[in-house]
Amino acid sequence: MPLVLYNTLTRQKEAFEPLNPSAVGMYVCGPTVYDRAHIGNARPIIVFDVLYRLLKRLYPSVTYVRNITDVDDKINARAKENGEPISALTERTTRMFHEDIAALNALPPDIEPRATAHIAQMIAMIETLIDKGHAYAAEGHVLFSVPSMPDYGCLSRRSQDELVAGARVEVAPYKKNPADFVLWKPSSDDLPGWDSPWGRGRPGWHIECSAMSAQYLGKTFDIHGGGQDLVFPHHENEIAQSRCAHGQPFARYWVHNGHLMVEGEKMSKSLGNFFTVRDLLEQAPGEAIRLCMLSTHYHQPLDWTNEGLKQARQAMDRFYTALRNAEDVEAVGREELPLEMLAALEDDLNTPLAIAHLHELAGALNKAASPEEKARAKGRLLAAGDALGVLQQDPEHWFKWSAAGGDVDEIEIESLIRQRMEARKARDFALADRIRDDLAARGILLEDGAGGTTWKRA
RNA sequence: GGCCGGGUGGCAGAGUGGCUAUGCAGGGGACUGCAAAUCCCCGUACAUCGGUUCAAUUCCGGUCCCGGCCUCCA
Numbered sequence: 001m002p003l004v005l006y007n008t009l010t011r012q013k014e015a016f017e018p019l020n021p022s023a024v025g026m027y028v029c030g031p032t033v034y035d036r037a038h039i040g041n042a043r044p045i046i047v048f049d050v051l052y053r054l055l056k057r058l059y060p061s062v063t064y065v066r067n068i069t070d071v072d073d074k075i076n077a078r079a080k081e082n083g084e085p086i087s088a089l090t091e092r093t094t095r096m097f098h099e100d101i102a103a104l105n106a107l108p109p110d111i112e113p114r115a116t117a118h119i120a121q122m123i124a125m126i127e128t129l130i131d132k133g134h135a136y137a138a139e140g141h142v143l144f145s146v147p148s149m150p151d152y153g154c155l156s157r158r159s160q161d162e163l164v165a166g167a168r169v170e171v172a173p174y175k176k177n178p179a180d181f182v183l184w185k186p187s188s189d190d191l192p193g194w195d196s197p198w199g200r201g202r203p204g205w206h207i208e209c210s211a212m213s214a215q216y217l218g219k220t221f222d223i224h225g226g227g228q229d230l231v232f233p234h235h236e237n238e239i240a241q242s243r244c245a246h247g248q249p250f251a252r253y254w255v256h257n258g259h260l261m262v263e264g265e266k267m268s269k270s271l272g273n274f275f276t277v278r279d280l281l282e283q284a285p286g287e288a289i290r291l292c293m294l295s296t297h298y299h300q301p302l303d304w305t306n307e308g309l310k311q312a313r314q315a316m317d318r319f320y321t322a323l324r325n326a327e328d329v330e331a332v333g334r335e336e337l338p339l340e341m342l343a344a345l346e347d348d349l350n351t352p353l354a355i356a357h358l359h360e361l362a363g364a365l366n367k368a369a370s371p372e373e374k375a376r377a378k379g380r381l382l383a384a385g386d387a388l389g390v391l392q393q394d395p396e397h398w399f400k401w402s403a404a405g406g407d408v409d410e411i412e413i414e415s416l417i418r419q420r421m422e423a424r425k426a427r428d429f430a431l432a433d434r435i436r437d438d439l440a441a442r443g444i445l446l447e448d449g450a451g452g453t454t455w456k457r458a
Numbered sequence: 459g460g461c462c463g464g465g466u467g468g469c470a471g472a473g474u475g476g477c478u479a480u481g482c483a484g485g486g487g488a489c490u491g492c493a494a495a496u497c498c499c500c501g502u503a504c505a506u507c508g509g510u511u512c513a514a515u516u517c518c519g520g521u522c523c524c525g526g527c528c529u530c531c532a
Contacts, residue, residue, distance in 0.1 A: 011462085029532075037532095044532050073530080157461055158528075181529070205530050227532030228462090234530070258463080259526060266526090295471070295481090301463080301525065308470065311482055318481085321495065344472095352472050356480035366496060429491055436493080447494050454495090 003058060003346045005223075006299055008231060008254040009155055013348055016253060018222050024055055024062045025217035027251065029209060029226040029234070030112070032069040033093035034078040036276040037100050039304060040227075040260045040267060046290055047257045047298040047349070048225050049106040049389060054345050057337065057387070065216045066109040067209060068094055070116050071202055076191055086192060100277040103286040105389040111216050115208040119194045122203045122211045125245050126183045126196075134244040137198050138174035140186035146179040149240050155254060156232035181237055183207050206237040213251075214242065224251030228258055257298045263305050280309075285401045287390045288313035294351040294388060315355070316398070317456070319385065322362040324395035324454065326378045329371050333379035334386075341384040351388065358384055399456035408457070413444055417453050420446075 003016040018024045028048045031041060048066075055062045070090040079086045098108075126142050129135035134148045146152050146160060153159060160179060182204035187193030193200040213221065219242065226235065235254065242250040262273040280289050292312035296302040338361065344353040361381040368374035385391025402408055416435050423431040436446050443458040 008462095031532080032530095041532055156528080159460090179529085229527065229531055231462090232528065237529090257532075259532075261525085297472075299463080300471095303470090305470090307482090311470070315481065318495095325496080350472070352470095353479080356472070359480055363497090424491080427491075433492070445494070448490075449495070 003054070004348050005253050005255055006348050008256050009252075014253070016222075018059065019220065019252065022060055024059045024223075025221035026052065026055065026062065026064050026223040026225065027209070027213040027217055027221065028064070028066045028109075028224070029230055030066040030068050031093075031097055032072045032074060033090045033097060034072065034075040035093065036278055037097050038267070039262075039275045039277060039280060042101070042104060042277050042289070043260050043293055043298075043302065044225065044227050044257050045101050045106050046104060046293045046389075048255075050294065050345070050349060050351060050387075051223075051225070051255070052107060052109075053387060053389060054349070057342075063111065063217060064109040065111045065113065065213065067212055068097075068112055068114045069205075069208065070094070070114050071192055071208075072205065096278075100281070103281050104277065104290050105286060105392075107389075113212045113216065115203070115212070116192075118208065118212050118215065119203065121215055122207045123184075123194075123196050125207065125211050125214075125241065128245045129183065129241065132244060134240075135183055136176065138176075140199050140201060141172075141174055141182060142184040142198055143175060143180040144183050144237065144240060144244075145176065146181070146240070147177050149244055152179075152240050153236060155236050155239055158232070181206065181233065183241070206234055207241060209234075210238050210241040210245070210250075213238075214246065219246040220249045221251055223253045223255060225255040225257075228256045231256055258301045261301060261303045264303055267304075275304075282403055284309055284313055285316070285398065287393075287398070288316050291316055291355065291388075291390055295355055297352055298349055315359070316390070319358060319362050319381065319391055320395040320398045322365045322381065323378065323391065324399070325449070326365055326368075326374050327395070328451075329375040329378060331379040331382050332372075332375040334382040336379070337383050337387055338380050341387055345387060354384070354388060358388070399454075402457055408442075408444070413439065413455060417446065417455065421453065 004013050005016050006012070007014045026048070028044060031037060037045075048064075052062065052064045055064075068090075075086060075090060079089045082089065102108075126135060129144065130137065130142065133145075135142055135144050137143075184196060184198055184201050184203055184207075186199055186201045191202065193202055213224070224235065224238075231254075239250050260267060262271075262275070265271055265273060267273055267275075277289075288309060289312070292304070292309050293302070295308070295312060338357070341354055341357050341361075344350045344357060347353075358381070361377065361384050365374065365377035365381050368377045382391060400408070400410070416439060420432045420435040423429070423435070439446060439455070440458075444455050445458055447454050447456070
């Protein structure tokens with residue numbers, strides 16, 4: 001079965017046929033680096049990481065481009081607020097972003113272009129748009145002329161009349177049409193700016209993605225992804241800029257992840273349900289966060305709850321328990337993705353179904369009778385986990401994870417376990433149970449297995 | 459108002475025109491000194507009203523709810 005993706009452009013699932021199967025390209029809108037990544041930012045990172053892993057499995061060469069937006073008015077405002085140079089803010093935030101998403105097992109993209117390193121390409125593109133009659137300069141600004149593109153609105157399915165009728169903002173006097181959007185705007189001396197044919201200024205938001213995707217993936221490329229909220233205006237405007245400048249199709253498949261709610265409510269700072277990835281990493285291991293994120297289909301809204309995170313962690317415990325109990329055998333066939341797993345992912349990234357398969361594979365491993373069967377079952381579970389970006393660490397490491405700051409003394413625990421073993425041998429179960437209870441009170445759970453006693457954090 | 463998604467068992471969450479996932483929680487059993495983990499068994503759900511059909515949770519239409527987006531928020 002071929003890969004099928006829901007394409008926002010056509011509003012239906014379509015078989016994915018790359019332009020060039022030996023060079024697949026994917027562009028995903030990355031972060032604006034002015035603050036820590038929040039949990040909502042993490043969803044596209046994880047979703048498109050799964051897609052990237054799948055594409056790499058299906059095609060010999062995949063180029064994944066995810067930009068860093070390091071010029072933006074929110075950045076300017078935050079830097080001013082902090083009293084620090086803009087570059088200090090963007091560099092620090094970029095570093096923290098990398099740390100946070102690495103903890104979620106997201107592979108780095110092949111190319112991670114920064115907007116400020118591509119100003120020349122943006123200016124060139126804007127000049128082309130002016131030359132072709134799709135843009136005009138006015139009062140130091142350059143605006144894209146929406147009426148110059150007859151099928152503007154094809155992605156979000158809006159007509160130009162609706163846009164004008166629904167416009168909520170005050171229309172700037174230099175706009176010829178209320179729907180026109182900014183390609184370039186002037187900068188005062190205290191703001192970042194670059195020399196341009198229209199004076200010193202800075203780019204509008206949308207142009208960077210058009211310029212950078214063209215540079216690294218070509219004018220027409222396979223997949224463009226991002227959050228659902230970007231469909232309009234950001235992606236609509238990218239399409240307008242790129243198609244009008246290049247005179248050829250832009251991205252062929254548009255993939256958008258749904259939004260995230262927290263405990264049934266929209267996430268917002270005022271409701272106090274706003275979490276950063278960092279906050280979450282202090283409560284749960286990255287893999288649990290990742291599994292939780294993948295347990296709802298990417299296209300659906302996801303309700304992020306404490307209970308959901310707890311269940312994801314329990315599920316990971318179950319998988320790692322199966323692996324820990326199969327420690328004695330070497331996995332066989334771990335490079336080969338089980339077919340049902342591949343089928344689930346190829347069907348528009350059905351990760352909830354894929355996770356169900358993970359449970360079945362863990363059950364099969366638990367039930368495996370012979371060492372040969374066990375080795376094969378272990379290989380299958382590991383391969384399936386790898387497709388989702390989980391289960392690749394040492395089970396012992398997983399079970400000994402502790403929240404940041406909460407140190408456990410492993411030496412002491414091992415010593416207490418030995419004391420308990422002695423007590424059990426002497427049939428002093430009162431003492432043995434007291435040791436177990438004391439450890440439990442400290443969040444350490446003991447499990448007596450055939451091969452001895454193991455422990456894990458509650 | 460416009461555009462888009464939804465309403466599935468106690469909860470989460472896939473899926474399907476007839477064979478009714480998966481996990482958690484709950485009940486029973488095996489194993490265990492007792493537990494834990496693991497294994498086995500058990501709970502027959504698809505908002506509502508019509509229609510199509512031999513057969514609909516799944517297709518079509520109406521109704522009622524819920525959510526998102528509508529100019530810089532992933």
